Amino acid sequence: MTTITETMASDHRHCDEFFAKAEELIAEGSWEQGRDAFKAFHDATENHFTMEEGILFPNFEQRTGQTMGPTQMMRMEHTQMRQLMADMEAAVTYEDEERYLGLSETLMMVMQQHNMKEEQMLYPMTDQVFAGDAEATLREMKML
C-alpha cells in the first residue's frame, strides 16, 4: 500500500532536485537555463502546495475537527515560502545573482525545516487518520 508519507516525501525530494539545479545554474551565471530551472522548481512547489491546501489539509481538518492546529501552521509556512519564491522570481527577472543566492539560501532552510516537520509529524498523522482512505485521497490529489 502506498502511504501519504511516502508519496508526499518523494515529491519533496523531487522539488529539492529542481531547486538545487536552478541554484547551481544561476550561481554559474547561466541565466537562460537558470530561468527555466527556476520555473520548473516554482511550478513543482506550487503544485505540491495546491495538493496540500486543496485536498490533504481540508480533509484532515474535517476528520479531526482541528482547524487551528498543525495544518494552519503549515499554511503559514507556505505563505512564507511563496513570498520568498516571489522575491526570487524578481531576482531572476533582474538577473540579480547575489540577491537570488541570498534568497535561495533562506528558502532552502525554511523548506527543509518545513519538509522535516511534514514528513516526521503531519504526514504520518494523516496516514493514521485517513487509514484505508489514504490511497483514494492520493488519487484525488494527483488529479489536481
Next chain:
Amino acid sequence: MLNTASLSLDQAPPISIPFRFFITAPLFGLAAGLLLLIYGPSLLLTRWSPMTLGLTHLITLGMLAMVMCGALLQMLPVLAGSRVPAVVPVGKTCHLFITAGTGLLVFSFITGGDSANLFGLISLAVGIGLFFFAIAVALLRVKQVTHTVTAMRLALVAFLITLMFGLLLGSGVLGAIGFGHIAPLVDVHLGWGLLGWIGLLLVGISYQVVPMFQVTPEYPMQIRRYLAPAIFLALLIWSVLMLGVIFNWFSAIVPRLWMLLILPGYMLYAVVTLRLQRQRKRRVPDITMQFWRNGMISILLGVAIWIAGNVSEVIANSPQYHLLLGVCLVVGAGLSLVNGMLYKIVPFLSWFHLQNRQLSLMCMTVQVPNMKEFISDKAARLQFNCYFLSLLFLFAAVIKPAWFAHLAGLLFLISNLLLFKNLAMAMSRFRATSQALDEYMIDSKAE
C-alpha cells in the same frame, strides 16, 4: 498519539537567549588568542601546565560549550519538538554563570588564585547544573524519541559526568585525601567532555542538519540507531577500565586498547559525513560545509595521531603528542563544526524571527534582509581562511613553539575578531529591522 503542539514554532525562545551565548564565544576566543600571542611558546610545552589548561578551557568551555548550550536551548523545540521550561530565566542564568565560571576558572589557572578557583567551580556547577536539569526535563518530555533525541540525552549525561570529574579535580579534594593518581582522572574528564558531550551532541545534530543544510541523503539507519549509544557505552566501560588502572587491577594498556574501539565510531561518523556531503544535491559553494569538511578531516587526522601514539612509544612519550591531539580535536574538529554552524543558525534565526513578525503585522513596507544580507559570504569566507590559517599555525606551533606560537596566537585572535564582527553585524541588522517593524506597528496603531 503524535504530538501536534510541537509543530507550532512560537515556542522558540526570544532571539536574545541564543544570541547572548553565540556572541560570548568569540570573546573567549579573543582571550585565548591574546593569551597565546603574549605568552607564546610557554603555553605549548606540555598539556599539564596551568596556563595551557587555562587556554584549553577558554576554548572548550568558553567557545564549544557556550555555543552548544545556546544552540540547544534554541533548537530543542525544532529538532526534538519539546519546550525548555522557563527558557528565558534559565537561559539568562545559565549564560551568566557559565560565562562567569569560565572566566574565574581560567583566571585561577593562570594566576593560581584559590578563591577564583572556588567561585569559578561554584559558578560552573550552578550554570551547567541548571542547564542539565532544564534540558533534561525537556528531553524527557519528548513524545517522539528520534535518534537525534537519544544522542542529545546521552550527550547531556556526558556533560554532567564531565562537570563532576572537573569539580572533583578542581576542588583539590583528591590531593587532600592523599590521592596521587590524578592523571588518569583528567583523561576521564576530557574523554567525557570531548568524546561524550561535544562529540555525541554533534553526531546527533548532524543526523538532522547535514541533510537539511546541504540537501544530502539521510545518514544510514544502522548508524543513526547504534552509533551514539555504542560510543556512550564504550565510554562508560573505558571509564571503569581507567579506574581499574588507578587501583592497579591491570596495566594502563588495557584502557588504551579499549579506546581503539571507540575511535572507529568517530572515524565512521567522519567518513560517512564526508561521503554524504559528496552526494549532496546542492552544489553551490558553502562556507558551513567547508567548516564541516575541515572538522571531519580533523577527526580522521586525530584518530591517525592517536593510533600513531599507540604504535610508537617514542611518539606517545613526547609532550607534543597530546598537544597535537588536543589541537586536532578541539580546534580542528570541535571549533570548526561549531563555527560553521553559527553561519547558518544566526542568519536563519534573524530572518525567521523578523519574517514572522512582518507576516503577523502584514507589513509590506519593511523589507526583511535575506540570510546572506545578515552575514555575507565574503565576510564568512575571510573568517574561514583566517581560522584555517590559525589551525595550520597551531599545528606548526606545537612542533616548533619558539617559531610559530606567537603567530598562531595572532591568527587565532584575528579569526575570532572577524567572527565577533560578523555576528555583531548580523545582530545589529536584526535590531535595525526590528526597530523599523516596531515603528510600523506604532504608526499603524496611531492611524
